[in-house]
Amino acid sequence: MLEKSTTSSSHKSVRGKNCVCELQNSDPAFPENKLNNVEFTAIQCARNVTSEKMTEIDRLALGLQHRIRQLLENVSMLEREDNGNLYAAVSLRIIELELAEIQELLDKLNRTNNKNQQLSVQAAEEFQDMIDTMRELEKFDHMQVMVKQRENELIKRDLERCKEELNSTSPAPTLFPGLCGVGHVVNISVSTTYSLTEYGTSYPYGAWGRDANPAPGDENKYWLVVLTSSNAYGNFIRQYSSLSSIMLGIAPTDKYISGSNPTTNTIQGANMVMYGNSLYYNCYNTYSVCQFNLTTQSVSSVDLPSDTGYNSKFPFAHLGTTYGYTDIDFATDESGVYVIYATTSNFGNVIISKVETSNPPVLNQTWSTSLYKTTATNTFMACGVLYATRYLDKETEQIFYSYDTKTNKERFDLKININKKQTNIEFLNYDHRDHLLYVYSDAYIITYKLVF
Structure with missing residues (x-):
C-alpha cells in the first residue's frame, strides 16, 4: 500500500511492506489576500454606484426638457398678450420665476454630471483592476471550474430569454375595440x-x-x-x-x-x-x-x-x-x-x-x-x-x-x-x-x- 505525505523525508519499514513518500507541490500558494481585496472593492463599488445615481442625470435632463418647452409656450403666450409694447407684468414675473427654476435645474445637472464623471472614472479603474486580478487568479483554476460556470450562466440566460419569448403576450383578437x-x-x-x-x-x-x-x-x-x-x-x-x-x-x-x-x-x-x-x-x-x-x-x-x-x-x-x-x-x-x-x-x-x-x-x-x-x-x-x-x-x-x-x-x-x-x-x-x-x-x- 502506498501512502502520501507532505513530510520532507521518506521512511521504509523494517519488514519492507510500507513506505512513506514526500509530496511536493510545485505551484505557488493561492494568494487569498488578492481575492479578499477584489471582494472588498466590489462591495465598495456596489455602494457607490447605485441605480439612483445612474438615472439621476436622465431625470434631470428630462425635467429640464419639459421646463424649456413650457417656457417657450409661456413666451409665445406673452407675445400674444403684447398691447402696444406693454406686456403683462404677471406673465413677465412667471417667466422670470421659470428662468430661475431652469437655472437651478442647470446648476444641479452640472453638479451631478461632474460627480458622476468622477465616479465613472474611479469605478472604471477599479473594475479594470478587478478584471486583471481575477484573470491572474484564474491561473490557479486547473480544473477550469470558472470557465464551465460561465458557460452554464450563458446557457441559463438563454433559457430565461426563451421563457420570456414563450410567455410574451399576443394581441387578443376576440374583443372588439x-x-x-x-x-x-x-x-x-x-x-x-x-x-x-x-x-x-x-x-x-x-x-x-x-x-x-x-x-x-x-x-x-x-x-x-x-x-x-x-x-x-x-x-x-x-x-x-x-x-x-x-x-x-x-x-x-x-x-x-x-x-x-x-x-x-x-x-x-x-x-x-x-x-x-x-x-x-x-x-x-x-x-x-x-x-x-x-x-x-x-x-x-x-x-x-x-x-x-x-x-x-x-x-x-x-x-x-x-x-x-x-x-x-x-x-x-x-x-x-x-x-x-x-x-x-x-x-x-x-x-x-x-x-x-x-x-x-x-x-x-x-x-x-x-x-x-x-x-x-x-x-x-x-x-x-x-x-x-x-x-x-x-x-x-x-x-x-x-x-x-x-x-x-x-x-x-x-x-x-x-x-x-x-x-x-x-x-x-x-x-x-x-x-x-x-x-x-x-x-x-x-x-x-x-x-x-
Whole structure:
C-alpha cells in the first residue's frame, strides 16, 4: 500500500511492506489576500454606484426638457398678450420665476454630471483592476471550474430569454375595440418615469398624475397626494407646474381639505383621481364618493349603495398583504370618472359605476362583474374597459382581467406583465391624453406606456 505525505523525508519499514513518500507541490500558494481585496472593492463599488445615481442625470435632463418647452409656450403666450409694447407684468414675473427654476435645474445637472464623471472614472479603474486580478487568479483554476460556470450562466440566460419569448403576450383578437378608437390593452412598456417624491421614502402610500380634464392653461400641471397619517389618510393635495417640478420637488402649491387629519371629508385610501380641477376620492369613514373642488375648496359627496364595503371590508389584496382602506377605487378614461367598489349583495364582486361630475356628483350607469375584489391588487379604466391587476412576485404585477362596459364581456385570461421597480403598487390610473399608466409604488412615482 502506498501512502502520501507532505513530510520532507521518506521512511521504509523494517519488514519492507510500507513506505512513506514526500509530496511536493510545485505551484505557488493561492494568494487569498488578492481575492479578499477584489471582494472588498466590489462591495465598495456596489455602494457607490447605485441605480439612483445612474438615472439621476436622465431625470434631470428630462425635467429640464419639459421646463424649456413650457417656457417657450409661456413666451409665445406673452407675445400674444403684447398691447402696444406693454406686456403683462404677471406673465413677465412667471417667466422670470421659470428662468430661475431652469437655472437651478442647470446648476444641479452640472453638479451631478461632474460627480458622476468622477465616479465613472474611479469605478472604471477599479473594475479594470478587478478584471486583471481575477484573470491572474484564474491561473490557479486547473480544473477550469470558472470557465464551465460561465458557460452554464450563458446557457441559463438563454433559457430565461426563451421563457420570456414563450410567455410574451399576443394581441387578443376576440374583443372588439371601444368607441374611443385606441382598442384594448395588449402590452405594457418598461417604465418611462421613475423617481422618489420630495418626501423620500417616508410615505409608501399615495397617488399622483395629471388632471384628466384640465382647465385651459393647466394641461401641464401634475398633482400628488401622500397619505401622511397611518398610511391611510390624507388632507391636502400638492400641485406642480410640470413633470420636472414634481420629480425634483420644486415650487409646489398645497390645497387643504381640512386642517386636521383624519376628520370628516378627508381622504381615505390611496385610490383617487383628478378630473375638472376636482379630486374624487373615498371620504373618511364613509361609503361615499367625495368631490373636492380645488377652486372653491369645497367638498360635496354622493353615497354608494348602503351595503358597499368600506374601512377595509373589500380591499385590494394578495396572499402576502392587504392594501388597507382600498375598498373604493376611482379611475378616469376618455369619457370621465368611474368608481369601482364591491357590495355584499353582489357577493364581494366588483361593481363599476359612472360618476357624473356635476356638483354634487351623481352616480349614473352601473355594471356588475364576477371579479371578486380582494383577488385583485388594483384596477384602472381605458376606453371603457376595466382592467384588474394581481401580484405575481416582487418583480412582476400582472394585468389578468378585463371587463368591457360596451359589450359586457369579461376575461380572466389576460397575461400582461408589469415589470415593477418596487414591491407593491398602491395606486395606478390611466391618462388618455398621453396613454401612460401613472403608478405610485412604495413612495416612488412611475409611468408606463400602454400598448393598444
